[in-house]
Amino acid sequence: MLMTNAVVKSHAGYLVKHLGRRIIIRDNTDERGGTQCNLVLGHKRAAAVRK
DSSP, X not given: OHHHHHHHHHHHHHHHHOTTOOXXXXXXXXXXXXXXXXXXXXXXXXXXXXX
């Protein structure tokens, strides 16, 4: 988890320095769980990154 946070912080730092850049945050999941469960999980993951 710490490595993931470091990567997100690195990307955030880049975006702060390059305000004209835009990104797309996708809510991907894996094949485990049902469709509805994965949709909810994916949205939660994307929302966490947006913060």
